[in-house]
Amino acid sequence: MVKAVVLGAAGGIGQPLSLLLKANPNVTELSLYDIVNTPGVAADLSHIATPAKVVGYLPPDDGLKKALTGADIVVIPAGVPRKPGINAGIVRDLATGIATTAPKAFVLVISNPVNSTVPIVAEVFKQHGVFNPKKIFGVTTLDVVRASTFVAEILGDLGKAPSVVVPVVGGHSGVTIVPLLSQSSHPLPSGFAQDALEQLTNRIQFGGDEVVKAKDGAGSATLSMAYAGVEFANKIIRAVKGEKGLVAPTFVNLAADAAGGEALKKEIGSDLEYFSAPVELGAEGVVAIKSLGKISEYETKLIKAAVPELQTNIEKGVSFIGASKL
Ligand SMILES: NC(=O)c1ccc[n+]([C@@H]2O[C@H](COP(=O)([O-])OP(=O)(O)OC[C@H]3O[C@@H](n4cnc5c(N)ncnc54)[C@H](O)[C@@H]3O)[C@@H](O)[C@H]2O)c1
Numbered sequence: 001m002v003k004a005v006v007l008g009a010a011g012g013i014g015q016p017l018s019l020l021l022k023a024n025p026n027v028t029e030l031s032l033y034d035i036v037n038t039p040g041v042a043a044d045l046s047h048i049a050t051p052a053k054v055v056g057y058l059p060p061d062d063g064l065k066k067a068l069t070g071a072d073i074v075v076i077p078a079g080v081p082r083k084p085g086i087n088a089g090i091v092r093d094l095a096t097g098i099a100t101t102a103p104k105a106f107v108l109v110i111s112n113p114v115n116s117t118v119p120i121v122a123e124v125f126k127q128h129g130v131f132n133p134k135k136i137f138g139v140t141t142l143d144v145v146r147a148s149t150f151v152a153e154i155l156g157d158l159g160k161a162p163s164v165v166v167p168v169v170g171g172h173s174g175v176t177i178v179p180l181l182s183q184s185s186h187p188l189p190s191g192f193a194q195d196a197l198e199q200l201t202n203r204i205q206f207g208g209d210e211v212v213k214a215k216d217g218a219g220s221a222t223l224s225m226a227y228a229g230v231e232f233a234n235k236i237i238r239a240v241k242g243e244k245g246l247v248a249p250t251f252v253n254l255a256a257d258a259a260g261g262e263a264l265k266k267e268i269g270s271d272l273e274y275f276s277a278p279v280e281l282g283a284e285g286v287v288a289i290k291s292l293g294k295i296s297e298y299e300t301k302l303i304k305a306a307v308p309e310l311q312t313n314i315e316k317g318v319s320f321i322g323a324s325k326l
């Protein structure tokens with residue numbers, strides 16, 4: 001029995017994400033919460049012949065509390081694309097709901113800027129005395145998905161895209177996104193030039209801009225994000241159901257695994273509180289934060305460039321909650 005909850009379920013990401021969660025036969029309950037339209041989305045999805053019982057909730061009559069009651073996994077795609085200030089308040093309020101109603105749930109944060117919204121969730125949980133770093137995750141899977149696709153394109157065979165694995169570490173915005181292309185399961189063609197490598201890295205780091213531009217500024221990635229979000233959520237659901245050895249890059253508080261977190265800080269040469277690293281998942285959340293392994297000189301430089309930006313983003317999230325207390 002797995003209850004999944006989507007907060008922001010009527011949005012561009014929320015709807016296809018809810019559809020894909022409804023398609024997972026291991027989900028037995030699916031609660032959809034948004035400030036608009038969830039009854040319609042829920043009625044529509046409820047006709048799909050899969051096990052999940054789907055219910056839509058709106059803010060009146062304690063809708064958030066009802067949606068969250070008994071949640072095992074909460075996915076948050078609520079917010080407005082490219083409006084960090086607005087999203088900070090939305091995520092703070094939703095995190096307060098989770099901390100008071102479902103503090104033991106796995107929380108998967110999609111709302112941007114992930115480098116700041118994850119610390120926001122963590123700070124709210126700390127205020128409520130329910131912080132468990134093993135269960136709060138920033139979803140960076142879209143960067144991983146993009147890396148697989150773009151590498152397969154370069155190899156001239158999109159058929160390989162599903163099997164190309166490239167760890168992407170750091171954070172989820174611009175230069176904080178660090179693809180470890182030297183570790184690609186499918187190596188780049190021999191003689192792949194440094195400037196081509198830099199172009200590919202840049203394309204992964206700024207893949208979001210490509211979509212925003214193509215949509216004429218009317219929105220950002222929604223369908224690929226829903227695909228990526230469910231790829232990560234489904235891994236969490238498999239871990240909750242007892243599967244072992246599942247590893248995925250995700251943005252976590254490094255206290256989630258004290259020894260692994262300390263070792264990672266040494267590797268990146270910084271005592272950042274949060275970082276996206278390959279994480280082993282288990283029924284109780286983070287089992288281990290993995291080493292980055294052997295990385296190239298170029299990737300070392302990319303990490304160096306990511307650290308100060310990450311530090312600023314993390315501090316912004318932490319201080320947003322500090323300031324809200326005043
Ligand atoms: N992590 C990633 O890789 C990634 C990728 C793409 C987009 N995003 C982010 O995801 C978020 C959503 O993007 P979208 O394209 O789906 O936006 P959208 O505007 O299409 O949908 C957002 C939904 O959130 C709802 N919402 C707003 N305030 C709410 C609240 N207080 N409680 C519940 N729901 C609320 C809205 O009603 C809307 O249905 C944005 O912050 C965007 O930047 C993250």
Ligand SMILES: O=C(O)C[C@H](O)C(=O)O
Pocket residue numbers: 081082112142172207208209211220221
């Ligand atoms: O770029 C955005 O605003 C959305 C998202 O973070 C993305 O990577 O596509």
